[in-house]
Amino acid sequence: MGTKSKLTASEAGYLKLIYRVQEEESGKVGTTAAARAFGVRPATVAEVLRNLARKNLVRRRPYRGVELTPQGVAEARKLLRKHRxxxxxxxxxxxxxxxxxCEExxxxxxxxxxxxxxxxxxxSNHPKTCPCEKVIFEDPACCGAGGKKK
Amino acid sequence: MGTKSKLTASEAGYLKLIYRVQEEESGKVGTTAAARAFGVRPATVAEVLRNLARKNLVRRRPYRGVELTPQGVAEARKLLRKHRxxxxxxxxxxxxxxxxxCEExxxxxxxxxxxxxxxxxxxSNHPKTCPCEKVIFEDPACCGAGGKKK
DNA sequence: AAAAATTTTAGGTGTTCCCTAACTTTCTTC
DNA sequence: GAAGAAAGTTAGGGAACACCTAAAATTTTT
Structure with a gap:
């Protein structure tokens, strides 16, 4: 139990945002900031976060913020790999x-x-970074690992 | 009024199917056949068809079948252009x-x-057909029209 | 410590997509 | 051409999603 249920589209959006800001920039995403970024109300963000917590992808400390669990990190990286x-x-x-x-x-x-x-x-010859230089995570199923392409 | 509301994902699926079978193969898609193709119940198909009719994309003659309206044809072609x-x-x-x-x-x-x-x-140099030789419709916004590329 | 800002809950709404059950129409087949 | 089979339709629900407002709780700021 825990890792069974799939992500929804909007959950995926939040996961990407949280990873980018918190893991890659050591910043912090507030509920209100996230709401602005997605053009929704803070209450909506809180709800999605609750669902992500139910799926064990984030840990939530009410009023303090969220952080990704290891599974959340893995999921976010899968998405960002695709994105990049x-x-x-x-x-x-x-x-x-x-x-x-990026938009597309x-x-x-x-x-x-x-x-x-x-x-x-x-x-594309297993690129290591996206056009804006952010890292592209490896997928063992692809080959990346052990490859020598620069 | 009529052409305002956007298609949903499943409506798009039916539109593509109907176009392919009826306009390109002069066949006929029955409710039950469509249901099997999408893995749902006939009642579900009937409902989607009703919604497509509300949006003026198909014309429905109960118990007889559906046919695409001009707008339905246009919409289906847009989708099939993308697909191909x-x-x-x-x-x-x-x-x-x-x-x-095709699956992807x-x-x-x-x-x-x-x-x-x-x-x-x-x-891709404005291809005229997809890998399985089906026609790729032109989009005036692209250039295709008047182009000479074969 | 009061005021302001942020976050969370509670409770709702509308859409999408799918279902079962019951009914109607059309097609077969004898 | 009537009876039964097959196909199609409506009616009525239900679960999941993605939103919202209003009100309450908790920081943070001043």
């Missing part, structure tokens, strides 16, 4: 600007299968 | 088999923006 590999494709092959690439990737990352992402990863 | 351009990308650039390309495209076509599709279209 899509960005590589959109900028590198399709010639989008990094900004539109945000709309899709949640829906894209790992198989497709790995196909893109392979055909 | 994604297939081109997946097969041509990523090396997927036509079958997996089905999961994504509804969510992909027209801008992104047109970027892919451009970078």
């Amino acid at each position: 590999i899509l960005e590589v494709l959109f900028v590198g092959l399709l010639g989008l600007s990094p900004e539109s690439a 990737a945000s709309k899709l990352d949640y829906y894209v299968s790992e198989e497709l992402i790995n196909a893109i990863c392979r055909s | 351009i994604l297939e081109v990308l997946f097969v041509g650039l990523l090396g997927l088999s036509p079958e997996s390309a 495209a089905s999961k994504l076509d509804y969510y992909v923006s027209e801008e992104l599709i047109n970027a892919i279209c451009r970078s």
Whole structure:
């Protein structure tokens, strides 16, 4: 029990945000800030957070904030891997600007299968970073690990 | 009034199916057959069809079947354009088999923006058909029309 | 310590998507 | 052409999602 239920689309959004701000920038995401970022009310954010906690992806200390559990970190990395590999494709092959690439990737990352992402990863030569230099996490199923491509 | 409300994901699925079978193959999609194709009950199909009719995308003659309205045709073509351009990308650039390309495209076509599709279209040199030879409809916003690329 | 800002709960709404049960219409087949 | 089988339809529900407002609790600021 615990890791069974799948993420919903909006939960995925919060997970990505929390990971980016808290794990990558050592910042802190407040409920209100997150609400503004997603264009919803704080109460809505609180609710999603509660659901993420029920799924064991974040730990919540009421009024103090949330932090990702190890499973939450793993899940966020899967999503950000997808997001960033899509960005590589959109900028590198399709010639989008990094900004539109990010926007488009945000709309899709949640829906894209790992198989497709790995196909893109392979055909892009297993990039280590996205167009804005953020790290692309490795997927053992892809090959990345042990690879030498720079 | 009529063309305002957006399609839902499942409505998009039926629209694609109806177009493919009825407009491209001159066949007929029965409620039960559609239900089997989507893994749901016939009653569910009937309901979606009713909603498509409310949105003026199909015309329904109870117990006789549905046919697409001009708006329904336009909408289906937009979706199938996306679907098939994604297939081109997946097969041509990523090396997927036509079958997996189709599967992956089905999961994504509804969510992909027209801008992104047109970027892919451009970078693929405005293909006229998908990997399985089905026509890719043109989008005036892309360039296709009047273009000479074969 | 009061005022301001933030966060959380409680309780609701609308949409989507799916279901079962019961009924109607159409198609078969004798 | 009537009876039974098959296909399609409505009516009525239910669960999950993604929102919201209003009110209460808890920081934080001044």
